[in-house]
Structure formats: C-alpha cells, structure tokens
Amino acid sequence: xxxxxxxxxxxxxxxxxxxxxxxxxxxxxxxxxxxxxxxxxxxxxxxxxxxxxxxxxxxxxxxxxxxxxxxxxxxxxxxxxxxxxxxxxxxxxxxxxxxxxxxxxxxxxxxxxxxxxxxxxxxxxxxxxxxxxxxxxxxxxxxxxxxxxxxxxxxxxxxxxxxxxxxxxxxxxxxxxxxxxxxxxxxxxxxxxxxxxxxxxxxxxxxxxxxxxxxxxxxxxxxxxxxxxxxxxxxxxxxxxxxxxxxxxxxxxxxxxxxxxxxxxxxxxxxxxxxxxxxxxxxxxxxxxxxxxxxxxxxxx
Amino acid sequence: xxxxxxxxxxxxxxxxxxxxxxxxxxxxxxxxxxxxxxxxxxxxxxxxxxxxxxxxxxxxxxxxxxxxxxxxxxxxxxxxxxxxxxxxxxxxxxxxxxxxxxxxxxxxxxxxxxxxxxxxxxxxxxxxxxxxxxxxxxxxxxxxxxxxxxxxxxxxxxxxxxxxxxxxxxxxxxxxxxxxxxxxxxxxxxxxxxxxxxxxxxxxxxxxxxxxxxxxxxxxxxxxxxxxxxxxxxxxxxxxxxxxxxxxxxxxxxxxxxxxxxxxxxxxxx
Numbered sequence: 001x002x003x004x005x006x007x008x009x010x011x012x013x014x015x016x017x018x019x020x021x022x023x024x025x026x027x028x029x030x031x032x033x034x035x036x037x038x039x040x041x042x043x044x045x046x047x048x049x050x051x052x053x054x055x056x057x058x059x060x061x062x063x064x065x066x067x068x069x070x071x072x073x074x075x076x077x078x079x080x081x082x083x084x085x086x087x088x089x090x091x092x093x094x095x096x097x098x099x100x101x102x103x104x105x106x107x108x109x110x111x112x113x114x115x116x117x118x119x120x121x122x123x124x125x126x127x128x129x130x131x132x133x134x135x136x137x138x139x140x141x142x143x144x145x146x147x148x149x150x151x152x153x154x155x156x157x158x159x160x161x162x163x164x165x166x167x168x169x170x171x172x173x174x175x176x177x178x179x180x181x182x183x184x185x186x187x188x189x190x191x192x193x194x195x196x197x198x199x200x201x202x203x204x205x206x207x208x209x210x211x212x213x214x215x216x217x218x219x220x221x222x223x224x225x226x227x228x229x230x231x232x233x234x235x236x237x238x239x240x241x242x243x244x245x246x247x248x249x250x251x252x253x254x255x256x257x258x259x260x261x262x263x264x265x266x267x268x269x270x271x272x273x274x275x276x277x278x279x280x281x282x283x284x285x286x287x288x289x290x291x292x293x294x295x296x297x298x299x300x301x
Numbered sequence: 302x303x304x305x306x307x308x309x310x311x312x313x314x315x316x317x318x319x320x321x322x323x324x325x326x327x328x329x330x331x332x333x334x335x336x337x338x339x340x341x342x343x344x345x346x347x348x349x350x351x352x353x354x355x356x357x358x359x360x361x362x363x364x365x366x367x368x369x370x371x372x373x374x375x376x377x378x379x380x381x382x383x384x385x386x387x388x389x390x391x392x393x394x395x396x397x398x399x400x401x402x403x404x405x406x407x408x409x410x411x412x413x414x415x416x417x418x419x420x421x422x423x424x425x426x427x428x429x430x431x432x433x434x435x436x437x438x439x440x441x442x443x444x445x446x447x448x449x450x451x452x453x454x455x456x457x458x459x460x461x462x463x464x465x466x467x468x469x470x471x472x473x474x475x476x477x478x479x480x481x482x483x484x485x486x487x488x489x490x491x492x493x494x495x496x497x498x499x500x501x502x503x504x505x506x507x508x509x510x511x512x513x514x515x516x517x518x519x520x521x522x523x524x525x526x527x528x529x530x531x532x533x534x535x536x537x538x539x540x541x542x543x544x545x546x547x548x549x550x551x552x553x554x555x556x557x558x559x560x561x562x563x564x565x566x567x568x569x570x571x
Contacts, residue, residue, distance in 0.1 A: 085449050094504055205329075206333075
C-alpha cells in the first residue's frame with residue numbers, strides 16, 4: 001500500500017513536471033530561425049512555421065529557363081576572363097579615373113533598385129520610383145508620415161529608402177563591385193532641400209555585421225538646378241542597425257555590395273529626389289585616408 | 302607526429318594575433334578563415350598519424366605507411382599550404398592582411414608544412430601528388446588572370462609555385478627544396494618592394510615609375526623571375542623540374558606544367 005502510494009506520488013510529480021515544462025520543451029528538429037537571424041515580425045503576426053519543402057513550387061519550364069540563364073552567365077564569365085577584369089581590357093582599368101556605376105536611362109535601370117518605406121512596420125509613408133522626363137533621370141517621390149504605428153511596440157516612424165539591388169553572378173552568387181581605384185563618390189541629383197543619408201554596404205563575413213552600413217549625409221538644395229555632390233569615401237562612417245559605432249574604420253572599397261539613400265528627417269510631407277547618375281571618381285588631390293579618429297578608447301595605463 | 306602536430310598548432314596560434322592586429326573587420330575575417338583552415342588541417346594530421354599509429358604501431362614521421370593515413374596527411378598538408386583544390390582560403394586571407402603579415406604568411410608559414418612534406422615524400426601516393434601539382438599550377442595561372450589586387454595576385458602566384466614544388470617531390474625532393482628557397486626569396490622581394498611603395502593595386506604600380514624608377518625596375522625583374530623567364534633565377538627551378546619530368550617519362554605532365562607557366566607569365570607581364 002505504501003509502495004503503491006509512493007509510486008503514485010512519483011508519477012504524479014513526474015506528470016506535473018511534464019505539464020509544467022510542456023510549453024518550454026521544443027522538438028529538437030525544428031530550429032527557431034527567428035532567434036538566430038533576428039527576423040522581424042509585426043506585433044501579433046504569427047511565426048511562419050511552414051517547413052521548407054512545402055514552400056517549393058516546382059515548374060519544369062521555369063527550371064529549364066533558369067538552367068539556361070545561369071549556364072549562359074557562367075559561359076559569359078569564362079569568356080570575359082580572357083578580355084580583362086570585369087570583362088573590360090586591362091588598359092581601361094589602369095587608365096580610368098571615373099566610372100559611372102548607375103545611370104537612369106530606361107525602364108530597365110529602375111529594375112536595379114528597391115524602394116521601401118515604413119509601411120513594412122505599419123507606418124503611413126509612401127514612396128514611388130519612376131523615370132523622369134525624357135528618360136534621363138529617376139525620380140523618387142512620395143510622402144513622409146512620422147506618426148508611429150499603434151501596435152504597442154514601435155516608437156518611431158517616418159522613413160523611406162532607395163537601395164540598389166545586390167548584383168548577382170551565375171547561380172545567384174553575390175557579385176561585389178570593386179571601387180578600389182577610386183576615392184570619391186560623385187552623384188548628380190536634384191533634391192528639394194531635404195537632408196538625406198547615403199548608405200554604402202560592403203561585403204561582410206560575420207552574422208553580427210549583417211546590418212553594418214557606411215553612412216554620410218547628403219544635403220540637397222532645392223531649386224531647378226542640378227547639384228553635383230562629391231563625397232570622398234574617407235568621410236563615410238560605420239554604423240550598425242542605425243547606430244554609429246564607437247570603433248570606427250574606413251570603408252574597404254574592393255567589395256562594395258549596395259548603395260542606398262535614406263530620408264528620415266522627421267518632417268512630414270511630400271518629398272522628391274531626382275538622380276541623374278551615380279559615379280565614382282579618383283580625386284588625386286584628396287589624400288585623406290580616414291576622417292575620424294581610430295584611437296583606442298580606455299587604454300591601459 | 303604528435304610533436305609535429307603541436308608545433309604546427311603553436312605556429313598557427315602564434316601568427317593569429319599578428320594577423321588580427323589591424324582591428325579591421327576584414328583582418329578579423331582573414332584571421333578567422335586562416336584559423337579554421339589551419340585547425341582543420343592540423344586535426345586531419347593528428348587523425349592520420351593516430352590512425353597510422355593504431356594500424357602500423359609507428360609514430361615516426363617518415364614511417365607513415367598506411368595508405369589511408371598517407372593520403373589523409375598529404376591532403377591535410379596541402380590544405381595547410383594552400384594547394385589546389387584546397388586553395389580557396391589563400392587569396393581571401395592574403396587580401397585581408399597588410400603586406401608585412403602577408404609576407405610572413407606566404408613565406409615563413411610554408412616552412413613547417415614543407416618540412417613534413419619532405420619527410421613523408423617517399424611514402425606518398427604519386428598519382429595524388431601529380432594531381433595536386435597539375436591542378437595547382439593550372440588554378441594558380443587561371444585564377445591570377447585579371448586580378449587587380451596585388452595581394453590576391455601574389456596568392457595565386459603562390460598556389461602556382463606550390464604546384465611546381467609538389468609535382469617534383471616524388472622524384473627529387475631536393476628540387477622541391479630548391480624551388481621553395483628561390484620562391485621564398487622572390488616573394489619576399491616582391492612583398493618588401495610593394496611595402497616600400499605602399500601599393501596594393503596594379504594601378505598604383507603603373508604610376509610608380511616616375512616616383513621610384515629603380516624600385517619599379519626591381520619589381521619588374523622580380524615579377525619576370527616569378528614568371529620563370531630566363532636568364533633570371535626563377536627560370537632555374539622550372540627548367541630543372543621540366544628536365545626531371547622528361548627524364549621520368551612524363552612528357553604530357555611537363556607540357557601541361559609549361560603551359561600553365563605561360564598563363565602565370567601572362568599576368569606577370571601585364
């Protein structure tokens with residue numbers, strides 16, 4: 001009798017333990033990716049637990065098209081190796097002092113850019129991208145609204161950004177831009193007097209660097225005249241997730257991924273920005289390597 | 302083998318702080334990649350030597366005789382020095398370092414693995430060595446084409462030279478040692494010259510001749526020597542290796558090696 005009641009007690013305690021921990025015991029197979037990669041979800045939005053194999057939409061025609069496209073790109077890469085770096089003769093690489101990286105001369109040039117606003121976090125800003133008059137520039141226009149979404153979580157809102165797409169080579173491998181022959185960013189644009197921020201993203205390795213950006217300010221003049229902006233790369237400072245880092249270092253130009261323009265000046269109302277081209281140049285008179293201090297804080301004495 | 306493994310690990314650990322002293326994310330990335338590859342290779346060496354000791358009962362370096370152990374240790378040492386197809390880490394690591402540390406990585410860090418390679422040379426698989434050598438020479442030539450960053454260019458040059466060293470190892474290890482010595486001399490010259498000029502891109506080399514004409518001439522001669530052009534010193538090991546390959550009735554291998562040297566010479570001359 002005593003033994004039976006002891007077994008009952010143990011079983012009851014064991015069952016209680018299982019019930020108490022059932023919420024925390026997770027199956028070992030499904031890993032919570034959101035915890036690893038910092039995935040953002042809107043408040044109240046359920047986590048997407050669909051297994052990857054259920055997301056596949058198989059299409060034979062698309063597969064054949066993809067194979068043809070990627071092998072074509074691979075063949076082009078192999079052929080352009082015989083021409084020179086990035087498919088251009090070496091003499092061109094050695095002698096060039098300016099290079100227009102992006103220019104807006106047709107609808108296909110807009111495909112290389114992504115526009116996003118705070119709508120993704122529940123805000124009410126709007127932004128659109130279109131070609132300007134005579135297909136000679138792009139126009140980014142819209143309305144900023146800094147009213148934060150009422151979701152109990154977001155405190156700030158009111159931004160829009162225009163960012164170039166990551167260049168891809170064959171088989172969707174990342175392709176980086178080599179700007180090591182240049183030292184200045186040259187942009188021809190026409191703004192409305194608002195202050196923008198230029199963000200350059202370089203290739204990173206560690207996961208904690210995935211939000212690293214190199215920023216600098218872009219003050220636009222309003223008015224009918226085009227503005228030529230020259231910003232040396234030595235002026236760009238490092239920030240991560242929007243916060244300026246204490247440990248600063250210069251931007252290495254041999255693996256640049258994307259460039260972006262962000263507006264977040266807390267001024268509600270319409271905005272517009274026209275960009276003619278984005279280029280890089282080599283200013284021989286500019287010899288500064290890095291504009292900010294790189295000293296060690298709190299040195300040991 | 303155990304002491305050799307310890308020496309390799311200490312060697313890796315010693316250079317890690319030197320590589321990371323620049324405090325730039327790219328330097329940290331290069332250091333991490335270097336550490337991971339070297340640690341993997343050292344672990345493979347330990348595994349192979351332990352396997353050989355378990356099966357054959359011998360810990361001596363030059364008594365490694367189990368075929369699987371020999372192959373594993375050869376591949377591990379190939380990963381250590383950056384032979385193709387285990388070469389992918391070398392250009393990225395060199396690119397993230399400054400020229401001084403790159404010099405140490407390209408020269409001094411090759412000595413320890415080569416000491417082991419020379420000791421096991423009699424027991425290695427000839428087909429594996431030939432494959433590694435030919436692949437490295439071809440990859441070094443192909444990869445160096447269109448490189449505009451000097452450190453990556455020297456990395457591919459290193460891979461090609463290592464291919465030449467490895468291919469003759471099975472026939473005449475003395476030639477491997479000679480090639481290694483001459484390669485270290487030439488590479489040191491290149492790195493030190495580039496350090497004096499503070500240039501890491503070929504554009505800056507193009508503008509160097511009015512500023513330092515003597516140094517520019519020296520760099521040009523070093524590059525031609527690296528390419529194996531007579532009558533410079535770099536021609537000697539290549540000539541002797543081709544001669545030995547021909548003596549060993551391997552004309553096709555010798556031809557492929559000579560063609561790959563032409564690829565390397567093409568980007569040196571540019």
